[in-house]
Amino acid sequence: MSTCHPLQKVSPLPALQERPILVALAGQPNVGKSTLFNLLTGLHQHVGNWPGKTVERKEGDFSFNGVSYRLVDLPGTYSLTANSPEELIAREFILRERPDVVVAVVDAATLERSLYLVAELLPLPAPVVVALNMMDVARQEGIQVEPEVLQAALGVPVIPMSATRGVGVQELLETVERMARGDLPYAPRLPQIRPDHREVLEAIEERIAGYVPGPYSGDWVALKLLEGDPEMTRMAREALPPERWEEVHAILRAHDDAQVAVASGRYEWIGRMVRAAVTRPRIGQIGLTERLDRWATHPFWGLVILAGILGAVFWLTYTVGAPLQGLLETALVRTLAEGARDLLSGAPAWLSGLLADGIIGGAGAVLTFLPILVIFFAAMAFLEDVGYMARAAYVMDGLMHLIGLHGKSFLPLFLGFGCNVPAILGTRVIESRRARLLTILLAPLVPCTARMAVVVFLAPAFFGPAAPLVAWGLVLLSLATLALVGIALNRALFQGRRSAFIMELPLYHLPNGRTIALSVWERSWAFVRKAGTVILAVSVVIWALSTLPGGDVETSVLAQLGKSLEPVGRLMGLDWRLTVALLSSFIAKENSIATMGVLYRTGEEGLADFLAATYSTATALAFLVVQVLFIPCMATVAAIRQETGAWRWTVFSIGLLLGLSLLAGTVTFQVAMLVK
Amino acid sequence: MADEAAPRSPQPTTPLKALRAGESGIIAELYGGHGLRSRMLTLGLTPGAAVTVLQNYGHGPLIVRVRDTRVALGRREAEKILVRRER
Numbered sequence: 001m002s003t004c005h006p007l008q009k010v011s012p013l014p015a016l017q018e019r020p021i022l023v024a025l026a027g028q029p030n031v032g033k034s035t036l037f038n039l040l041t042g043l044h045q046h047v048g049n050w051p052g053k054t055v056e057r058k059e060g061d062f063s064f065n066g067v068s069y070r071l072v073d074l075p076g077t078y079s080l081t082a083n084s085p086e087e088l089i090a091r092e093f094i095l096r097e098r099p100d101v102v103v104a105v106v107d108a109a110t111l112e113r114s115l116y117l118v119a120e121l122l123p124l125p126a127p128v129v130v131a132l133n134m135m136d137v138a139r140q141e142g143i144q145v146e147p148e149v150l151q152a153a154l155g156v157p158v159i160p161m162s163a164t165r166g167v168g169v170q171e172l173l174e175t176v177e178r179m180a181r182g183d184l185p186y187a188p189r190l191p192q193i194r195p196d197h198r199e200v201l202e203a204i205e206e207r208i209a210g211y212v213p214g215p216y217s218g219d220w221v222a223l224k225l226l227e228g229d230p231e232m233t234r235m236a237r238e239a240l241p242p243e244r245w246e247e248v249h250a251i252l253r254a255h256d257d258a259q260v261a262v263a264s265g266r267y268e269w270i271g272r273m274v275r276a277a278v279t280r281p282r283i284g285q286i287g288l289t290e291r292l293d294r295w296a297t298h299p300f301w302g303l304v305i306l307a308g309i310l311g312a313v314f315w316l317t318y319t320v321g322a323p324l325q326g327l328l329e330t331a332l333v334r335t336l337a338e339g340a341r342d343l344l345s346g347a348p349a350w351l352s353g354l355l356a357d358g359i360i361g362g363a364g365a366v367l368t369f370l371p372i373l374v375i376f377f378a379a380m381a382f383l384e385d386v387g388y389m390a391r392a393a394y395v396m397d398g399l400m401h402l403i404g405l406h407g408k409s410f411l412p413l414f415l416g417f418g419c420n421v422p423a424i425l426g427t428r429v430i431e432s433r434r435a436r437l438l439t440i441l442l443a444p445l446v447p448c449t450a451r452m453a454v455v456v457f458l459a460p461a462f463f464g465p466a467a468p469l470v471a472w473g474l475v476l477l478s479l480a481t482l483a484l485v486g487i488a489l490n491r492a493l494f495q496g497r498r499s500a501f502i503m504e505l506p507l508y509h510l511p512n513g514r515t516i517a518l519s520v521w522e523r524s525w526a527f528v529r530k531a532g533t534v535i536l537a538v539s540v541v542i543w544a545l546s547t548l549p550g551g552d553v554e555t556s557v558l559a560q561l562g563k564s565l566e567p568v569g570r571l572m573g574l575d576w577r578l579t580v581a582l583l584s585s586f587i588a589k590e591n592s593i594a595t596m597g598v599l600y601r602t603g604e605e606g607l608a609d610f611l612a613a614t615y616s617t618a619t620a621l622a623f624l625v626v627q628v629l630f631i632p633c634m635a636t637v638a639a640i641r642q643e644t645g646a647w648r649w650t651v652f653s654i655g656l657l658l659g660l661s662l663l664a665g666t667v668t669f670q671v672a673m674l675v676k
Numbered sequence: 677m678a679d680e681a682a683p684r685s686p687q688p689t690t691p692l693k694a695l696r697a698g699e700s701g702i703i704a705e706l707y708g709g710h711g712l713r714s715r716m717l718t719l720g721l722t723p724g725a726a727v728t729v730l731q732n733y734g735h736g737p738l739i740v741r742v743r744d745t746r747v748a749l750g751r752r753e754a755e756k757i758l759v760r761r762e763r
Contacts, residue, residue, distance in 0.1 A: 079718040083711055112743040113720045143744070228710050260706065263717035264724065267743075280744075289746070290730070297748075299733050394748045398736050406750070407737075500712045501737060501750035504719065 020061060020068035021180045024094060026121060027105030028114050029076040030387070030506035032133045036105060036163040037073045038518045047522055050075075050089050056428070064173045072099070078113075080120040081224065082231035084431055094124045095215040100180040103172070105131045108138035108145045108160075109507055111278060112270050119191045119266040122156070123220055127179050127186050130158045131172055136165065137509050141287040142280075149277040155187045164512045191269035193223065197261035200251060201226060207248050211239050226258040289507045293391070297505075302395035309388075310414065313379045317372055317418065317449070324371035325449075333364045349551060358543030361594065363536040367528065369419060372449050374524055376418035380411070381519040387508045397501060403483050404490025406501040409439040413482075416446030420632060422523060424639040432499035438489060440643055441653055444632040445482040447475055450589035451628050457593055461608035462620040470621070474628050481629060481660065542587050546595075554599075558583065572626060572665035573619035573673075582626060588633050618672035626665035631657045687761060693738060693754035695729040701759030702726055708756040719747050721757060 027033035037045075041060025050057045058073040074093060075086035082088040094102060104121050106114040111132075121128050132147055151158035157175045161168025178184045193201050204222040212218050213235075224232040225248065237245050252258075295301050337356040344352035383389050393407030400406050408430050416423035423443040430436040447455075455474055459467035546558040562569075562580035569579040577599045584595040597607050611620070631654050632640070641650045689704045703725050706713050720743035721727070730746065731739040737750045 079714075081714060081718075083714055110743070110745045113745045116718055116720070228714070256710075259710065259714060260717065260723060263714075264722045267720065267722050267725070293730075293739070293746075297731060297739060299736055390748070394737060394739075397748075397750070407748075500708075500715065500753050501748070502712070502715055502719065502753050503748050505739060505746040505748050507746075 020063075020070040021101065021177065022097070022099045023069055023071050023176060023180075024074055024097075024099040024102045024126070025071055025105065026074045026090060026094075026102055026117065027076060027131075028078050028107075028117050030504060031076075031105045031107040031110075031114050032163045033073070033076055033105045035512050035515050036103075036131065036133065036161075036169075037071065038514055039163055039166060039169060040069075040071055043518075043521075047526075050085075053085050053089065055085055055089055064170075065177070067177055069173075069176075072097075077117070079116060080124075081227050081229050088231060091120075091124065094121070094126050098215075099126050101176045102126045102128045103131050103176060104128050105133050105163075107134045108132050109134050109141050109143055111138075111143075111145060111274055112267070113504075115270045115273065116266060118154075119269055122188045122190055123223075125215070125217075128156050128188065129172070129175050129179055130154065130156060131163075131168075132158050132160045133163050134507075134509070135160050135167075136162045137507055141289070141507065144279040146277050150273065153189070153273045153277065155189045157184060164510065164515075189269075189273075191266045193226070193265040194261040194268065197226070197255065197258055197265075200255050200258060203251055204248055207244055207251075208236060208240065211236075211241075211244065213239055223262060225252060226255065227262050228252075228256070228259050287507075289387075289505075292508055293505070296388070296391045297394050299395070299398075302391065306392050306395055309383070309392075313376070314417070316379065317375050321372035321375045322449070325368050328368040328371065333360060333368060336360050336364065350547065353547060353551075354540065354543060357547075358540045359536065361539075361543075363532065363539045369449065370524060370527065373418055373422065373527060374520060376415065377422070377520045377523045378516065380415060381516040382511055384519075385511045385515055387506045390503060390505045393503065394505065403442075403486030404494070405435055405438060405442075405486065406499065408501075408503065409435060409442075412439055413443060413446055416443050416448060418449060419527075420444050420446065420448050420636040421527065421639045424636065424643050425523075425526075427643065434494050435499045437644060437649065438486065438494070440640055441489060441649070441656070442482050442486050444636055444640075444653065444657055445478055445485060445629070447478045447628055448589065450633070453590045454585075454592055454627055455624055458608060458611065458620065458624065461612040462615075462617060470624070474624060477625065477664070478628055481664070485656070485660070539587055542584065546584070546598075568662065571669070572622040572662070573616065573669040574623060574626075574665075578615075578619070578623055582623075582630060585627065585630060586634055588635070589627075592627060618669050621672055622665045622669035625668045626661045629657060629661035629664055631661070689758040689760055691755045692727065692729070692740065692757040692759050693732070693751050695732065695759065695761070697729050697732050700726060700728040700762045702762060703757060704760050705758040706756065707758070708753070712753065712756070716753075716757065720745055721747070726762070727757075727759060 025033060025037055037058065037060070041062050044062060045058055045060035048057050049055065055075055060071050062069055062071065072093065074090040077084070077087045077090055080087050080091040082091075093099070102121055102124075104118045106118060118128065118130060130150075132145065132150070135145070138145055145160075147158045147160040157179065159168055159172045159175055161172060163169070175184070179186070192198070201222055204225055205218055208221060209218050212221050216232075216235075221232055221236065225236060236248065240248065296305055337360045340356045340360060341352050344355065383392070389411055393410055395407075396410040397407035400410055409427070412423050412426035412429065415426045420443050423446060424440050427436045427439045427443070430439060452471070452475075455471050459470045463470045542558070546556050548557055550556070558580055559576065562576040562583060565579050566576045569575065574582070577596065580599060581592040581595045585592040593607070596611070600607065600610060637650060637654065640653050641647065644650060690701075692701070695701055703721060703723050705723060706716055706721070708716070725742055728741045729738060730741055737748050738754050739746055739748050741747075
């Protein structure tokens with residue numbers, strides 16, 4: 001969207017001066033790779049997906065010293081074995097696109113572990129420049145790294161930097177440019193497999209020689225086969241003649257511990273590289289991270305701290321975000337709608353209706369939630385950037401286990417309190433496909449702000465001083481349902497299997513305003529784009545259903561649908577108007593209020609009191625229960641379809657929530673009638 | 677690293693989850709499926725590596741330090757790593 005490609009237009013010549021230098025940015029998670037990417041590209045970045053994958057692809061253009069660069073941000077991965085789509089994408093990009101330079105970002109404070117990826121990058125056919133990042137954090141933890149010593153050991157350029165402070169960026173770019181021009185010597189020392197497996201590796205290399213298709217090389221494929229790489233195993237099975245494959249397969253079966261030898265070989269190499277370059281802290285010296293973690297990861301105090309932080313986020317959302325949302329609703333949406341009506345007073349009624357009620361009232365109303373989302377996104381980005389998110393996942397792991405998930409699913413679900421859409425997009429942090437799917441299916445059961453807006457609007461009229469109690473009860477009902485559904489789905493779909501919980505707890509560090517701002521901007525913009533496309537289209541369709549054929553809501557297709565569903569509604573004490581109000585919440589949850597306003601011709605001001613006089617408490621309670629658990633709004637449905645990549649699961653999710661909400665509504669109504 | 681892995685005195689191996697906070701060990705062996713082992717290995721939990729348990733309350737996931745990295749891992753995962761106690 002905001003990408004500019006100035007140099008592509010200038011000349012198609014392949015000479016280096018004429019086309020931008022293609023740089024791939026590689027690095028493990030939590031090494032400051034995004035900070036460096038944002039620093040270099042600013043707002044000139046393009047965010048999309050890698051073809052056919054739900055993995056974010058970011059690239060950007062910039063120029064420095066009169067040279068143009070195109071920077072592609074590879075997914076953050078710990079290694080390059082195809083255990084996840086991210087790892088596959090990163091290595092396929094380097095193998096197939098052959099970037100001029102790969103910048104490998106490593107964390108000076110966790111140097112050994114972050115060099116593991118470098119050990120995997122060096123054998124690939126693109127020159128590597130190591131960006132030794134977080135020099136300041138390492139110093140703060142008492143770790144001293146000497147870049148020149150490391151550079152001499154590795155045989156590739158090593159540039160010390162601190163991306164959050166902008167230190168070292170100029171040196172990095174100068175080195176990248178010289179490397180791309182071939183002005184620098186490049187003689188990397190490559191890691192070797194542990195000696196006890198060298199013969200096995202050679203045996204495989206011999207047998208696959210001549211059968212390996214480009215862009216792969218024989219020795220690299222042999223190593224990946226020993227590591228049990230699923231992608232390369234599949235490729236070799238197809239490329240090799242059957243009897244050859246049988247031989248290779250027999251060797252691999254006899255050495256299924258070879259992955260340990262390969263990884264150990266890399267770490268032995270790393271040990272040699274860092275031995276002279278790193279000075280460790282004295283025994284007994286305790287860093288900032290360890291001191292903070294005594295509280296933040298404590299089984300009791302950790303939960304108290306998490307509850308406090310989340311409470312503060314909610315408080316901020318409701319004291320700052322909600323009034324802003326209300327302001328946008330009255331000041332912008334209504335004013336715009338009235339303005340449109342006035343402007344089009346001479347035009348046919350359907351045109352002003354389409355614009356005022358369909359487009360502005362539908363998609364516009366969804367957009368008013370932006371302030372709430374921005375606050376949520378900012379809070380999340382801040383907590384992520386300082387390194388707290390991993391701790392939240394850690395302390396929630398026990399509770400999440402109960403519903404078949406682990407700690408990493410907690411944060412996307414929490415985002416759901418703001419809006420279910422970012423919650424579902426946020427499940428991308430979960431590696432296991434099974435856990436991710438389960439989290440996506442559970443996310444719509446988190447009561448979002450739009451649903452709570454309906455509760456907050458209706459509850460006081462019906463329940464007076466007990467309204468807050470009812471609101472809390474509905475939140476608890478949603479969460480209890482979420483837990484029960486989680487347990488049931490985990491048993492039924494996944495036979496109670498659980499994915500492994502193993503994750504890095506990064507070092508704490510000071511937040512970077514730029515990283516946070518860009519993250520908020522990106523997520524908000526994605527939401528606005530969705531409101532402008534999918535949500536807009538569906539709003540118009542629903543508006544048409546509520547107007548056609550006669551231009552009157554009461555005789556519209558939607559009303560007829562509501563009336564035909566009345567037998568179902570009656571089980572829950574709902575008449576056709578309430579049923580239609582419920583159906584219209586599919587556009588956006590808070591629409592049910594607007595729909596009632598139209599159906600009862602009261603407008604929204606007198607609506608709550610009118611409803612209280614019309615319906616019984618039992619009906620009101622049943623309506624609120626169904627409303628909170630009802631099928632997700634269309635924006636959420638679109639997100640589920642996009643992230644699961646399957647209509648099957650989308651339909652399953654809708655069916656599940658429809659069944660659950662109708663059941664809960666019926667039970668509520670029938671029990672309430674009995675009690676009365 | 678093979679010589680590092682050899683114990684100075686023939687010490688029995690124990691699962692990592694049996695180590696208390698503050699105790700250290702040298703990794704002797706990894707169990708578990710291919711995928712889990714792969715994730716442990718890339719995070720630096722290789723045979724011969726020194727691990728220090730930073731947190732272990734006897735329930736819930738552990739926090740260990742290996743190669744200057746703090747790693748959180750569930751008890752079931754910590755059961756699949758065999759170590760030789762140090763000191």
